[in-house]
Amino acid sequence: MEKVERDLIDTIGEVNFGKSKAGFGVFLNKFHVKIENLFIVKGYMLLFIGFLLGRALILAKLTPFTLPFFAAVYLTRKEKAPIALVGLIGGAATISLKESFSSFALSFIFLVIYKLLSKWKKNEQSLVPFIVLLSLVGGGLVESYLFQGEITLYSGMMSLVEGSLGFILTLIFLQSLPLLSFNKRRQALKTEEIVCLIIMLASVMTGTIGWTVYDMSVEHIMSRYLVLLFAYIAGATIGSTVGVVTGLIFSLANVSSFYHMSLLAFSGLLGGLLKEGKKVGVALGLYIATLLIGMYGEGGGVLSISIMETTIAVIIFMLTPQLLTTRIAKHIPGTTEYSMEQQQYMRKMRDVTAQRVSQFSTVFHALSKSFSSNQNLAENEDHDRELDYFLSNVTEKTCQTCFRKEHCWARNFNTTYDFMKDIMTEMSETNGNISLSLARDWEKHCTRSKKVTDAIHQELTLYQANQKLKKQVQESRKLVADQLQGVSEVMEDFAKEIQRERENHHKQEELILDAIQKFGIDIENVEIYSLEQGNVDIDITIPYNTGYGESEKLIAPMLSDILGENIIVNTESLYSNDYSHATFRSARAFVVETGVAHAAKDGGFISGDSYSTIELGLGKYAMAISDGMGNGERAHIESEETLQLLQKILQSGIEEQVAIKSINSVLSLRTTDEIFSTLDLAMIDLQNASAKFLKIGSTPSFIKRGTKVIKIQASNLPMGILQEFDVDVVSEQLKAGDLLIMMSDGVFEGPKHVENFDLWMKRKIKELKTNNPQEIADLIMEEVIRSRSGLIEDDMTVLVAQINHNTPKWKSIPVQTYSQEAN
Incomplete structure (x- = not known):
């Protein structure tokens, strides 16, 4: 009992601790939102920045930061421009009332010129730097004339320098201000944007020049903190x-710095x-730099103050929350956080794409199911209903x-119904006749037997026509269902x-x-x-050397030994003047x-037969012969289109049977002419030499x-005759050294005075003394033509393939030290 009480007390304590921890997290989050709302949304950060920039000097005399900052704020956040102007005037007032009045006057002159020129030019962003230049130069000359009574060469040059600096700073501030989280920006920063942001931050810190705390310079502390943060x-x-x-920037503001x-x-x-x-480690780098530079150019007293400044900067840096550094790092290319952000974005895009494709697959599957569901039950119900309608029309x-x-x-x-049903069935x-026994029984039962029979x-003629049409519709539905299921x-x-993500193979890559x-x-x-057995995929960048073939002769054999399977060069391409890119795959x-x-028939140029050999993905090899009906150009077009459709559908990944049914539906529905073609397809798996044969007519x-x-045969009608038919698939396990011989009917049925074509062809194949596929094709063709006394009475095609083990061209090069570790 005591143990249960202790466990209960501990559990309550953990819950309370979890609640207090969660409550503290909520408090921090609310505090962060309030601070961000105060400084970012309401614009008080602009007031603070404006105050520091208003008192920032260049060469101890010029104040080129005031007007560029006001112009940039006016263009990017016009509603917050008054707040920024108040900060600028307040900062200038810490220098002198003259500077404060000058800042206000320059801002007023800028607004007047901007309003006048903006009516004539629409691109405001390109106009603002020139207005700033004109305002600073003009204002400097007027100020010189009012306070000195004349415009000297020196005053003119200083006005021009200040105007030029203002022009450049305006361009910098226009790029920097949008980076201060005004719009929750998520994009990565460009190099130019990073530099502009640094210049702006350094310019703001020059406003702290002269501020000291116990002889420690505030600008030194803040600048070192900024360097620590970005490093x-x-x-x-x-x-x-x-x-x-x-x-x-500091050296321009104060030469002693x-x-x-x-x-x-x-x-x-x-x-x-x-x-x-x-x-x-970063703080240690600052301490080392402080000691080395301090001992090189400063005395002991100044060095101790510099070390104290560094210590304060390090303390502030250590207190900087990880949330802030992570948030900044996400926007800077090259950082780990930026890479993770990009990977997360790519994963999200990948998942969204995969989800959309999967949804489309589900839609196609549902459509296929809707076409094929409850079909048998519906057929039985429809048959009974139509039989009732049939007998109702007769009795009427x-x-x-x-x-x-x-x-x-x-x-x-029941007796009458069964009689009429039996008559209809017979x-x-x-073909319209009934048995004598049924006729006698029906005459005994019905007084109008002859009229009912007629x-x-x-x-029955209308009923059979209707049933035939309905069957065609059902077959079309089943075909569409199969095609939709294949696409799904x-x-x-x-x-x-x-x-499927790319696996992490850093160790194997290094090895x-x-x-x-x-x-x-x-x-x-x-x-x-990929290092999957039989599916290796490796890319290697190699210095380009013309004609030596290192990829095929050296690198691939070494990879074969390291990975324990035959590796070949799949592709190799030159992507620059000095380097080539080679892809290595499993053989x-x-x-x-x-x-x-x-x-062709009679030695013509156009044959009704077409053939194709296609190497598909996933290690499959297809061989096909198609024979169009008849001879000549029309037959050639039919057979060629059949093979082109087959190639495109097979390469898309759809199963062979669905592909053939799809082709058949296209051929049977696209025209009312009685045009059909045969198809002889063999699919060979190059990993295990298993073969599938699909023979359509x-x-x-x-x-x-x-x-x-060995004879391979299947009984299917040619394509294009029926809209629906079953495809018989014959499977056979091939072996190394086997010869596969496929032929059109012009060759198989070509020999003259032959009663059994099977025995004749088997005997000729058995008598062959060569294993060369091309020689075998030529010999079979020659034998058939000779039997016809040199006449070619039909289109003829012979396709021969020899299956062999894949022996690499180059022997593997032993690298045993690394093979076990790489695997």
């Missing part, structure tokens, strides 16, 4: 850039190089006026392929790169996409060598295995 987020490149730019640029640049470089040590013409209607249909309904089976025969399966497989480079081959990069376990011989095929000849 920690983006590394040495961005860190040193921030240091140089910030130091340069010139040495500070070296300290900031060096600390940015060291901090970025030591960022692997997290915040401690015969029994309605009969005096024995009550006797036959009220008292003996007439439909015997009416049944008449109605292809799209579902495609959705799974989209969702393969190291192994090949130690062998003495210079390669730049290795990318592994197929079997290869197919083909030979073909064909001839075609002649047998033969497999020669040593001295044994």
Whole structure:
């Protein structure tokens, strides 16, 4: 009991702790939202920035930041421009009342010129920098004339310098202000935008020049903190850039701060190089830079103050929340956070695409199901209903006026119904005739037997026509259902392929790169996409050397030894003057060598036969012969279109049987002419040499295995005759060295004075003394033509394939040290 009480107390404590932790998280989130609303949405950050920029000086005299900042705020956030102007005037007032009045006057002059010129030019953003230039130069000259009584060369040059700086700063502020989270921006920052943002931040910090706390300079603390922040987020490149730019702005504002640029640049470089040590490593880089630069150019007293400034900057940096650094890092290319953000976006796009494809697959599956569901039940119900309608039409013409209607249909309904049903059944089976016994029994039962029999025969013709039409509709429905199901399966497989991520193979990539480079081959990069047995996919970047063939002769054999299977060069392309890109894939376990011989009727140029050999994806090889009806151009078009449709549908990934049924529906529905074509298709799996044969109205095929000849035959009508038919699939396991011989009817039925074509063809194939596919095709064609005394009475095509083990051209090169680790 005590244990239960303790467990209950602990559980309540954990729940309360979880609630307090969750409550603190909610409080922080609300506080963050309020701060962001105060500074960003309401614009008080612009007031603070304006105050610092209003008192920022260049060369201890010029104030070029005031008007560019006001112009940029007026153009980007016009409603917040008054707040920014108040901050600028307040900051200028800390210098002198003259500067405060000058800032207000320049802003007023800018607004007047802007209103006048904006009526004539629509592109306001390109107009604003020139207005700032004109306002600063004009205002400087007027100020010189009013306070000095004349315009000197010096005052004119200073006005021109201030105007030029204002022109440049306006362009910088116009790019920098939108980056301050005004619109919850999510895009990555460009290099120019990063530099502009740094210049703006450094310009704002120059407004703190002269501020000290216990002899420690505020601008030194803030600038070092800024360098620490960017070095920690983006590394040495961005860190040193921030240091140089910030130091340069400070040196322009105060010449005595010139040495500070070296300290900031060096600390940015060291901090970025030591960022692997997290915040401690970056802070250590700043301490080292402070000591080295301080001892080089300053005395002991100044060095101690500099170290204290660095310490304060480090403390602020350590207190900076990880949320802020992560949020900034997501916008800077090259950072881990940016890469993760991009990967997350790509994964989201991939998942959305896969989901859409899967939804389409579901739609097609539902459509297929709706076409095929409850079809058998509906057919039985329709048959009974139509039989009732049939007999109702007969009785309406015969029994309605009969005096024995009550006797036959009220008292003996089942007997009368069965008699008429049997008569209809026998007439439909015997072409309008009925047996004598049934006729005698019917005459005994019905007083108008002859009239009823004639009416049944008449109605039967319409009934059979209706049944035939209905059957065609049902067959079309089934065909559409099969096609939709095939499309659904292809799209579902495609959705799974989209969702399959590239596996992480960093270790294997390094091992393969190291192994090949130690062998003495210079390669730049290795990318592994798949190491699955039989489906290896590797890309390697190689320095381009014309004509030596390192990829095929050296790299592929080394990969074969490392991965334990035959690897070949799939593609190799030159993508620059110095490098080529090679893709290495698993070699197929079997290869197919083909030979073909064909001839047109009477030695013409256009044959009604067409043939095709297609290497499909997923390691499948297809061979097909199509024979169009008749001869000549029309037959050639039919057979050629059949094979083109077949090739496109098979390459899309649809199953062979569905593909053939789809082609058949196209051929049978596109024209009312009695035009059909045969199809002889063999699908060979190059990984295990299994074969599927689909024969639609075609002649047998033969497999020669040593001295044994195997006949492959199936009974299907040619395509285009019926809208619906069952495709017989014959499967056969092939072996290395087998010869597959396919032929059109012009060859199989071509020999003259031959009673049994099967035996004649088997004997000729068995007598062959060669295994070369092309020679076999030529010999069979020659034998058939010789038997016809040199005449070619029909289109003739022979397609021969030899299946062999895939023996690599180059022997594998042993790299045993790395093979086990890579696998």
